[in-house]
Amino acid sequence: MNFHHIGIIVKDLKLGELELKKFSNLRRVSKKIIIDKKIGVKILFLKSTHHPLIELISPLKKNSPISLTLSKNINILNHLAYTSKNLNYDIKKLKEKGLIQITPPTPAKAFKEKNVVFFLSRLNFIIELIEK
Helix, strand or coil: CEEEEEEEECCCHHHHHHHHHCCCCCEECCCCCEEECCCCEEEEEEEECCEEEEEEEEECCCCCCCHHHHHHCCCCEEEEEEEECCHHHHHHHHHHCCCEECCCCEEEHHHCCEEEEEEECCCCCEEEEEEC
């Protein structure tokens, strides 16, 4: 597995982008906002030479899976993401190490319909695996 990005949940992508640019030189990597109806989110990627890739995530609808996070104002710095050359193998290994799988593998528009799967760590943060 290789580190890929940090996911941050925001109410509004453009506002999130403006706020991050106030103290960093991040710029858009995404040409346009990615709308993923299957997962229920909108996504925008930002990066600079001195920052890791940042994924801003906002809810697509009121019943989005991240709406509860926003309403409680918790886990806003939401996850660390890693690419996986062998998703089934890495899923098995993370489970063996005590991480709890919280989603099934799901095709993600942000990654050209490659599967993503999320785990909860014992430290109470989320790990995302992205099929490579």
